[in-house]
Amino acid sequence: MGTRVSGGSNSAYKVDSDILTTGPIEGSTKHYVDVDGLRVPQRRINLTNGEHLDVYDTSGPYTDSTAVIDVEAGLARTRDEWHRPDPVDGASTQLAWARAGLVTDEMRFIAARENVDVELVRSEVAAGRAVIPANHRHPESEPMIIGKAFAVKINANIGNSAVTSSIAEEVEKMVWATRWGADTIMDLSTGDDIHLTREWIMRNSPVPVGTVPIYQALEKVKGDPTKLTWEMYRDTVIEQAEQGVDYMTVHAGVLLRYVPLTARRVTGIVSRGGSIMAAWCLAHHEESFLYTHFDELCEIFARYDITFSLGDGLRPGSIADANDEAQFAELRTLGELTRIAKSHGVQVMIEGPGHIPMHKIVENVRLEEELCEEAPFYTLGPLATDIAPAYDHITSAIGAAMIAQAGTAMLCYVTPKEHLGLPDRDDVKVGVITYKIAAHSADLAKGHPRAQERDDALSKARFEFRWTDQFNLALDPDTAREYHDETLPAEPAKTAHFCSMCGPKFCSMRISADVRAYAEEHNLVTAEDIDRRIEQEMAAKSAEFADAGNRVYLPIDATSGAASRS
Numbered sequence: 001m002g003t004r005v006s007g008g009s010n011s012a013y014k015v016d017s018d019i020l021t022t023g024p025i026e027g028s029t030k031h032y033v034d035v036d037g038l039r040v041p042q043r044r045i046n047l048t049n050g051e052h053l054d055v056y057d058t059s060g061p062y063t064d065s066t067a068v069i070d071v072e073a074g075l076a077r078t079r080d081e082w083h084r085p086d087p088v089d090g091a092s093t094q095l096a097w098a099r100a101g102l103v104t105d106e107m108r109f110i111a112a113r114e115n116v117d118v119e120l121v122r123s124e125v126a127a128g129r130a131v132i133p134a135n136h137r138h139p140e141s142e143p144m145i146i147g148k149a150f151a152v153k154i155n156a157n158i159g160n161s162a163v164t165s166s167i168a169e170e171v172e173k174m175v176w177a178t179r180w181g182a183d184t185i186m187d188l189s190t191g192d193d194i195h196l197t198r199e200w201i202m203r204n205s206p207v208p209v210g211t212v213p214i215y216q217a218l219e220k221v222k223g224d225p226t227k228l229t230w231e232m233y234r235d236t237v238i239e240q241a242e243q244g245v246d247y248m249t250v251h252a253g254v255l256l257r258y259v260p261l262t263a264r265r266v267t268g269i270v271s272r273g274g275s276i277m278a279a280w281c282l283a284h285h286e287e288s289f290l291y292t293h294f295d296e297l298c299e300i301f302a303r304y305d306i307t308f309s310l311g312d313g314l315r316p317g318s319i320a321d322a323n324d325e326a327q328f329a330e331l332r333t334l335g336e337l338t339r340i341a342k343s344h345g346v347q348v349m350i351e352g353p354g355h356i357p358m359h360k361i362v363e364n365v366r367l368e369e370e371l372c373e374e375a376p377f378y379t380l381g382p383l384a385t386d387i388a389p390a391y392d393h394i395t396s397a398i399g400a401a402m403i404a405q406a407g408t409a410m411l412c413y414v415t416p417k418e419h420l421g422l423p424d425r426d427d428v429k430v431g432v433i434t435y436k437i438a439a440h441s442a443d444l445a446k447g448h449p450r451a452q453e454r455d456d457a458l459s460k461a462r463f464e465f466r467w468t469d470q471f472n473l474a475l476d477p478d479t480a481r482e483y484h485d486e487t488l489p490a491e492p493a494k495t496a497h498f499c500s501m502c503g504p505k506f507c508s509m510r511i512s513a514d515v516r517a518y519a520e521e522h523n524l525v526t527a528e529d530i531d532r533r534i535e536q537e538m539a540a541k542s543a544e545f546a547d548a549g550n551r552v553y554l555p556i557d558a559t560s561g562a563a564s565r566s
């Protein structure tokens, strides 16, 4: 149970540890698996029948009841103590090491977390089919992997805007998002104190952090895209690299000649980074500096081990624009950039759409894999329809579940506020839980070896009317319990064989359990038991008939054949 003491959220520079929700999630405890000296966290869900279920844990020390949280000091710099191999051909990256056959501590940590052989981790990274975003300067993070051979991951976007929010609120969103299962977060701040906000987030984030450096670069030129230069962009990237940013969105596929392809779209360019770069290219009538200086960018990324998230600056922002020429032209360029980045030993993932109707989703994955050497796909939704603002966490989770089943490795969440305003803490939780549903559904469909354990444990608890276990196995135990208790708050209701949906007499699971008990008591469990019982009944009936003198009653109406009985 978390404590949340409000206060401090109005002061821009002071973040008070008290505002954070800490302590274990209801019904769970943190425990650690020791893997050759590495402490790999897991969340243990404790059940009332003495069993327990261990699940993947993204929440860091915040859910450890023994941890002392001090946001001013930041989290422990655990990875600083791990072994870091020497650079390979200038690259100090998980990709370079994996290709050289080296198994890093990060890979071992991940293998334990994902319950897989470490060789699968190494080989998928070496092939570029998976990435481990882990900047050397973010030692506070617990390593994780993004790739289609592993559990589907989710990202939560946070950050302020010029209109609203503070540093304290953004740190709070980060802790809150990871509590509910965000595997990475992106700080997409575009308002005040971008550098300082990120510093507070970085030093306290147990998950990898992504950014879009062009946002801060634009802030530095007071919002005028035409004033951007390669030099100031590069310096912004280095500034963020030094802070420990683990992956960066770079919209280097928005080429000058692609801009006219968006002219007749219904929603033009909806990507912020894409629109900024399009504005720059057109104003200067020059090729994008992100594209022309891409090799230099790779050299920087290779030193820190920053992962490229090649931005989908021309993604469709409406159903009408889905899978159009602008979108796929950019994707071909992202394929070209993928090969360049990998030749520098730099890890790459590819950002994907956007707004795509269901029948056009699979084509996106197929093309991405074909054009980008199967680099992990990282998609925003996609929204399967445009007609439900205020419910776009749902319109997008429909697309997200489908695209993840088809092979997307990480899903970028969409909150109920999409298209309407900046998400607050409550929106962040709804977005995260919604995306955990999409990701887990895809894990099940893909046959992930252990995904179904949790479904089975929850279903079993449900059928056995272990209400507390049903709540605690849920993605959101607090809301599950709250909804149940709205109508049946009394303690005895936690073992009652019904809820207020059907009531005691009509509870189908109770009736079904009674049917089972009856069957067991009367030896009627298997189909053979029932056949045997029918035979016995028949024999009994014939005996009764014989005793009664073997008299045959004829039909009432012999011609119609009705009511015949013998």
Ligand SMILES: C[C@H]1O[C@@H](n2cnc3c(N)ncnc32)[C@H](O)[C@@H]1O
Pocket (backbone or CB within 6 Å): 157, 158, 159, 160, 161, 188, 189, 190, 380, 414, 415, 418, 422, 423
């Ligand atoms: C690319 C996507 O990023 C999200 N996005 C952009 N900025 C923020 C922010 N500060 N906080 C949360 N989400 C954001 C929007 O959902 C957009 O569609």
Ligand SMILES: Cc1ncc(COP(=O)(O)O)c(N)n1
Pocket (backbone or CB within 6 Å): 157, 186, 212, 249, 270, 271, 272, 273, 274, 311, 312, 313, 351, 352, 378, 379, 380, 412
């Ligand atoms: C999956 C995904 N796609 C795109 C962006 C960047 O946002 P934008 O392109 O609007 O700058 C993002 N953060 N995540």
Ligand code: SF4
Pocket (backbone or CB within 6 Å): 270, 418, 419, 420, 421
């Ligand atoms: S979300 Fe709002 S600010 Fe952002 S592009 Fe859409 S309308 Fe503009």
Ligand SMILES: [Zn+2]
Pocket (backbone or CB within 6 Å): 270, 317, 355, 419
């Ligand atoms: Zn949109």
